[in-house]
Amino acid sequence: MSTLPAAVHDAALGNHEGGVDWNRVRADFPLLMREVHGKPLVYLDNANTGQKPLQVIASQDEFYRRHNANVSRAVHALGTEATEAYEAARGKLARFLNVRPEELVLCSGTTFAINLVAYSWALPRLKAGDVILVSRMEHHANIVPWQLVAQRTGATIRVAGILPDGQLDLDALYKAMTGEVKLLAVAHVSNVLGTVNPVREICREARRRGITTVVDGSQAAPHLKLDVAAMGCDFYAITGHKMCGPTGTGALWARRDLLESMPPFIGGGEMIKEVSFDGTVFNDPPHKFEAGTPNIAGFVGLGAAVDYLESVGMDAIAARESELLAHATEALQAIPGLRIFGTAPGKAAVISFLVEGAHAHDLATLLDLEGVAVRSGQHCAHPLLQFFGVAATLRASLAFYNTHDEIDRFAAALVKVRRLLG
Numbered sequence: 001m002s003t004l005p006a007a008v009h010d011a012a013l014g015n016h017e018g019g020v021d022w023n024r025v026r027a028d029f030p031l032l033m034r035e036v037h038g039k040p041l042v043y044l045d046n047a048n049t050g051q052k053p054l055q056v057i058a059s060q061d062e063f064y065r066r067h068n069a070n071v072s073r074a075v076h077a078l079g080t081e082a083t084e085a086y087e088a089a090r091g092k093l094a095r096f097l098n099v100r101p102e103e104l105v106l107c108s109g110t111t112f113a114i115n116l117v118a119y120s121w122a123l124p125r126l127k128a129g130d131v132i133l134v135s136r137m138e139h140h141a142n143i144v145p146w147q148l149v150a151q152r153t154g155a156t157i158r159v160a161g162i163l164p165d166g167q168l169d170l171d172a173l174y175k176a177m178t179g180e181v182k183l184l185a186v187a188h189v190s191n192v193l194g195t196v197n198p199v200r201e202i203c204r205e206a207r208r209r210g211i212t213t214v215v216d217g218s219q220a221a222p223h224l225k226l227d228v229a230a231m232g233c234d235f236y237a238i239t240g241h242k243m244c245g246p247t248g249t250g251a252l253w254a255r256r257d258l259l260e261s262m263p264p265f266i267g268g269g270e271m272i273k274e275v276s277f278d279g280t281v282f283n284d285p286p287h288k289f290e291a292g293t294p295n296i297a298g299f300v301g302l303g304a305a306v307d308y309l310e311s312v313g314m315d316a317i318a319a320r321e322s323e324l325l326a327h328a329t330e331a332l333q334a335i336p337g338l339r340i341f342g343t344a345p346g347k348a349a350v351i352s353f354l355v356e357g358a359h360a361h362d363l364a365t366l367l368d369l370e371g372v373a374v375r376s377g378q379h380c381a382h383p384l385l386q387f388f389g390v391a392a393t394l395r396a397s398l399a400f401y402n403t404h405d406e407i408d409r410f411a412a413a414l415v416k417v418r419r420l421l422g
């Protein structure tokens with residue numbers, strides 16, 4: 001069964017020889033055509049959540065219209081179709097990450113994925129005296145679960161610092177990898193600074209020291225061509241809603257031996273082979289970690305999102321976003337009193353900034369009235385903002401479907417609303 005509209009297969013969006021037709025790509029995103037407060041929308045909050053192309057929307061619509069049934073239970077035709085569609089999405093995602101489908105646990109997103117590692121891998125293993133190493137640029141989803149583990153095991157958290165330009169301080173990180181460190185939790189790409197961490201090198205250093213690695217790939221998967229197998233990490237977490245997919249979808253990749261050694265996190269239907277009141281025989285991974293009815297239509301949509309990203313081409317997406325980032329950085333740097341947080345070389349298309357004398361929330365509110373959606377606040381990264389000594393920043397995060405014209409409109413709106421604030 002194909003749960004995808006023919007358009008996905010037909011559309012040669014990414015003509016990689018002659019370049020991508022970005023206007024045509026943009027036309028796939030209906031939400032981008034709307035107005036906000038009577039102004040054309042300029043959506044620059046992509047690090048928060050990405051917009052969805054028609055192909056993703058249509059795939060879910062088709063699933064509910066034609067194939068809806070529960071997975072892995074019924075032998076009837078619809079049950080088989082639904083199960084095939086769900087497993088096809090796992091296969092597509094596995095190919096996208098370059099991992100084996102049997103090693104990919106489907107779940108609601110990165111927060112769930114990291115909690116799964118915390119509860120199933122860390123909680124039974126860690127003890128007083130052990131150390132969990134995290135970087136200062138982590139999202140709360142890669143901090144709080146480790147604090148909960150630390151509280152319950154007596155392990156402690158050690159923080160690896162960053163440099164003023166937003167790069168990880170690698171010398172300090174490697175020095176912090178002492179014998180007590182059992183786990184390293186690190187973002188592939190920072191959601192605030194855009195820094196792309198050298199995760200391959202970091203995981204190699206950790207592995208040499210026997211440290212298990214958890215990489216938060218939430219902000220990497222939408223923007224970079226990934227090869228998780230080559231990365232050398234032990235766990236890699238992604239979230240669907242930032243990569244053109246539906247909310248409530250995501251995945252945890254882990255090496256098969258790790259998944260086999262871990263107890264289930266959540267118990268219920270789907271994750272068992274046999275249940276009696278004397279005990280339960282669990283299913284094999286990854287199903288052992290997928291109790292209950294999953295977000296089936298959501299994963300069909302995520303499969304369509306992967307098809308979509310691949311049809312545009314991840315290399316083309318990365319190149320397009322670098323170009324948009326360069327333009328936006330230049331436009332913002334021309335505004336007097338504007339300070340950018342995070343200037344690491346090769347960073348992703350995320351710009352956190354402040355404008356002297358203006359509150360981040362005030363600017364974001366006024367920008368909204370101009371049709372420009374940017375995020376203001378702490379971006380679920382309080383410790384990182386504490387490092388920079390600021391209470392909040394504005395964040396403009398770009399995606400391949402943004403345009404140079406939108407960047408100019410954003411910069412002009414910022415100059416205008418800054419003036420309004422006096």
Ligand code: PLP
Pocket residue numbers: 047048108109110111112139141142187189190191216218219238239240250380
């Ligand atoms: N990690 C990073 C770096 C993020 O940017 C986010 C979302 O903003 C998360 C984790 C949480 O992902 P989810 O909302 O899918 O749980």
